[in-house]
Amino acid sequence: MVDAAQIISEAAQKARLAGRTLVASTNEVRRGALIAIASELTTQSDRILAANAIDMNRAQSSGMAQSMQDRLLLTSARITGMAEGLRQVADLPDPVGRIINQRTLPNGLKLTQKTLPFGVVGMVYEARPNVTVDAAAILLKSGNSALLRGSSSAAASNLVLVEIMREVLSKTLISSDAIQYIPSDDRSTVTALLHARGQVDLVIPRGSAELIRMVVDEATVPTIETGAGVCHVYIDDAADFTKAIAILINSKTDRPSVCNAAETLLVNQSIANDFMPLALSALNSHGVILHGDAATQRIAQENGISVGLATEENWATEYNALEMNVGIVTDVVAAIDHIQKYGTHHTEAIVTENEEHANQFIALSDCAAVMVNASTRFTDGEQMGFGAEIGISNQKLHARGPMGLDQMTTTTWIVRGNGQIR
């Protein structure tokens, strides 16, 4: 019988010791390691594709959904993409050792607050094997050891990717124990990882809303809640209709499966009769299934568009699909009331030409990112210039919004004296 707690404990101890080689490493050493991994991935693509074929065969014979199979699949092009991502992360500025604060106290003590790695970071994620490489890259670059617990459906692919990365590390100054594969045969390793407080510094979940919820509910290890996005687009009475339609359609349909896609449209009642027919027909022509309140249904009916009655559950659902809720509200505060009730503090957008309304919406919206006259799709590390992203936090502690390299560090105070006492 596998003792999951022991697996995690041993992995964490090795990772902790490997952390010393990371702490001792320069940015140039970490950069070199990432570039070496990138070229090794392309060199060894046959080995990776062979492992992936095992996972794909198992997926097909177990009748995995086509969309899931697509996420699991690796191709030469996808391997090249992973290698490209590694090279990009390699060249980003070093997040370790940045000085956040510096001062000299009247008693002569010199205070410096600096960034440093968390230490041992666990990732719990689903299907896509490229997360194995993306996450390892960000963690390695930021000086953290990585415990990678992917999906059992991608076990063969993940294992070979970790093996290749470790083989490359073994030829560098960084210990190969800085990247570790955590077996995914059963749930017990996840549970053990989430309870390894003191051994693991941070666990980041990446995947479905259920996975994230499970991690957040169960973990005693510090964790960052990522991703769940019930995002709203509020069309104000002072909105430019052309911008409003473009932003609405882009927010909903550009990539419905991701967390920064919009799930609910809220329209100010004083423009509802004019704007709603345009909005509903645009959504309808993009194949979006609609759920609305009674007032919206009335307007829809007059315009021959089918809108189901939105339930409490609808308003709170992250569809991740071409499906949307539509409601009519009296003003900015009513829009915010709705958002506070059903939102997930991810991204909220207002379309308005009225600066005062925009400011009121910003002040009250209480989320990771507020968009004024822009698509909700811009809450994204790459779009916002972070260079790389390990996830989007929608909690308020530590990082909020896209998390890049800087967010994978903590800080320490270094206090230098010459014998000062109190």
Next chain:
Amino acid sequence: MVDAAQIISEAAQKARLAGRTLVASTNEVRRGALIAIASELTTQSDRILAANAIDMNRAQSSGMAQSMQDRLLLTSARITGMAEGLRQVADLPDPVGRIINQRTLPNGLKLTQKTLPFGVVGMVYEARPNVTVDAAAILLKSGNSALLRGSSSAAASNLVLVEIMREVLSKTLISSDAIQYIPSDDRSTVTALLHARGQVDLVIPRGSAELIRMVVDEATVPTIETGAGVCHVYIDDAADFTKAIAILINSKTDRPSVCNAAETLLVNQSIANDFMPLALSALNSHGVILHGDAATQRIAQENGISVGLATEENWATEYNALEMNVGIVTDVVAAIDHIQKYGTHHTEAIVTENEEHANQFIALSDCAAVMVNASTRFTDGEQMGFGAEIGISNQKLHARGPMGLDQMTTTTWIVRGNGQIR
């Protein structure tokens, strides 16, 4: 029967709505409210002392320990002290609305990352009623609503302090629901508070190690682990003995009951024969009870000083008293190995004149604050120039080390466009 979940839910809802008046308030309004509370506390000191007398009577008749009674006691001087603290917090710079990041993207989007309040913050704390006022001041100043769950032993004192603060707020633009007393009759309100995820943004425990452990283990609401401090002083082979003795004695004896006091002395073996007799006799003359490893015991015996054999439990204990562990280690790395095994990532000190040893200790010590040739007692918000402190974090997420006003904020990204889509 009291339904604790409902008490917390109602309090949190009121606090959330009151948060809108805080978000709308200027720094001047919040400052004025704090100054008004300060003067009202002194004006109403008879009312406060009368309430405190109820708590003190109950404490005496239940046979509460004298040291606990002293923590519970309020006097005119202590009320003046609370008022003074309020005025200090009132005059600190506004932590809300600080711009952390600002950039314009190639597509014209203007990004601004700003600080804003968490929203609803719960405090769970023990005996001392002044925490009620100190915590409310920091939370109010940083724009957060406060749910205050103090100890049942201080119930009458805490209630009247909250009443006075609310009375003052009712005459300002800030809703009095921004400060709320949570009943402490039984444990159920703590449990409910710790599970009010989505309703409460953050819970901060303040008190004993057991309280903090319970909060961290049980909470599904985000929390910040504060305070537990098994701090070490490592005397390097390149130490100046005069500085070393002064720092050792100050770290252990200046105020043994607090978290930044030292619990363990580690001495480099190559100076042990010379340094240890000085250290042990200095500690002994300050009445410090000693536990040591075998090598230390041998030196102690030669010098006629009593040192018990340190157990595994000793090395991991935060004594909060005049009691200390003493060990001999081979070098900086061995000292760090010991610290990683038994420490709590709070404060570690090295005494050395060797810059390389200092840097190695800093790089590997993995704690909130590292002292080089200075007392561990300097890990303190006021000493480090924070102005006020709500606790000392020894976790790595969000804030690490002393937490002042800035640490009681989160951030949001404000993205302004003119119709941008992806």
